[in-house]
Amino acid sequence: MFYSNPADAGIDADALQTLAGTYGERATKLPPIAMVIAAYNEEGAVGPVVEKLPKTVCGLAAEVIVVADGCVDATAKEADAAGAVVCDVPVNRGQGAALRLGYRIAREGGAEYIITTDADGQYNPLEIESLLAPVIEGKADFVTGSRRTGSEETKDPVRRAGVRFFASLVSLLTGQRISDTTFGLRAMRAEVTGAVQLEQPQYQASELLIGVITHGYRVLEVPATIHKRTVGESKKGQNPLYSLHIPGVNNLFYGARFTRVVLGTWWRERRRRS
Template identity: 30%
Template sequence: MKLIVQIPCFNEEQTLPETVADIPRSIAGISAVEILVIDDGSTDQTVQVARDAGVDHIIQNRCNMGLARSFQKGLDACLQRGADIIVNTDGDNQYCGADIPKLIAPILEGRADLVIGNRQTDSIPHFSANKKRLQKLGSFIVRRVSGTEVADAVSGFRAMTRETALRLNVVSSFSYTIETVIQAGKKNIAIASVPVRTNPKTRESRLYKGLPRFLERSVTTMVRIYTMYQPLRFFSYLGLICIGTGLIPSVRFLFYYLAGQGEGHVQSLILAAILFIMGFQFLVAAMITDVVSRNRQLLEETLMRVRRMEIDRGKDHNGQ
């Protein structure tokens, strides 16, 4: 059984050697451990440092494509190289590579297809109180939206089976963490969480650029992915909320109308009409988007089969 550890990198020449050195090359139950670096258009010596560190495979983006797209590109590259299990870690050496055997244990035991490392953020000293609260709130919302029990939804230290990697399709350009958890929950992929250790901070986060910006992009990602997989429920809720809200000014107008004062409260009737129209439009959108969602699921199934054939063809071409 082959394990490939993928490391998305952007200007990580300072931290990459330590990250690679921390990855165990021999793990019980695994016949081969390989390391793949996805260089996301780095302007420093990341690629040369990766070669010097003994990395097995290097994929290069000609320009900076972002973490999410580099993650997806890494999955495809790992699959083409015959990975049975794929582990993702960060190039800033945030995660303890020695915990990889613990991370993949639920997969080897047949209990999970996707395992996410729980950083236990309360115990991380360099996390501010606001960041810890945000992590807890974000993970709680993701659990509710995805129907999973993931303790640390934004942890990038995760392991997955070959089949899981084939089924995931990252569409966000921001981050893969939230999106893949929601996808896994909606696709009934077995998920597990295991506690993992973190290393001392080496640099500032490149995703967490202030609370307002982080919240905006995270919420946008959650809404987009949830809408993709649960459009009927999402737009039906919006429609029912609008219709329910429209009943309030309707009752108000009716009360004054029966009291003989309806002429002075026409604005309530207009507001009610607007809310009712919006509500019915949302309900129509719910039905239309549900049909679109069903078609998207068929397209995803087709894409998975095409990816599998392309990967198998690539393996045959490489003699694997």
């Protein structure tokens, strides 16, 4: 596994050792499907999310893996009580780093398929089967939901414009039409996550998507739904002025950082192919 920050290797190793000691074979001998959730201070939200996730998908058994990313609340305890395998990392590194660790737990535990969803309850668990089915049937290696072909409850014009802008940018750079680059509900063959380079601590959705496309994996979008968050607040676009909630500032920070990740990943992958 590639680590751009050497310290991450040690953090992951310690977390994996603690995980194995806590859960034993339940964490090291997983069923065919692993549902991976990265969570940061999602007390009150993560428990209901875990409880609503299906125990089987497309006839295959599933296990929920929650990576608690340096949480200072009861996220880890709540997720465990709800029935998840919880990897409690003491350092907050970002959603990308948490998902990367979750992918590794899934692969090394023997899962054949990985599903990702968020800890905030914005995605519909009933739509998971429609995402995984094309992967199991051999029609795709990676399937992502799309709010643009499905539905979304948010009326934020800035966010909607951002979704369209980044979809157009990634489509232009990769040559594959994508309508939604940031949707968190996804399904994939587990081996895909080990083949692509994942180094971004945040905004890994675009890094993973671009990496998958440029490695030649078959990518498919299906209509899906994103609901409004009902518990807690979004962690996206956090910055030194985040707590002031100045209109437009958080979206500006988020957009600038996301653009940097998109362009940086595309350039890295272009050089790799050359």
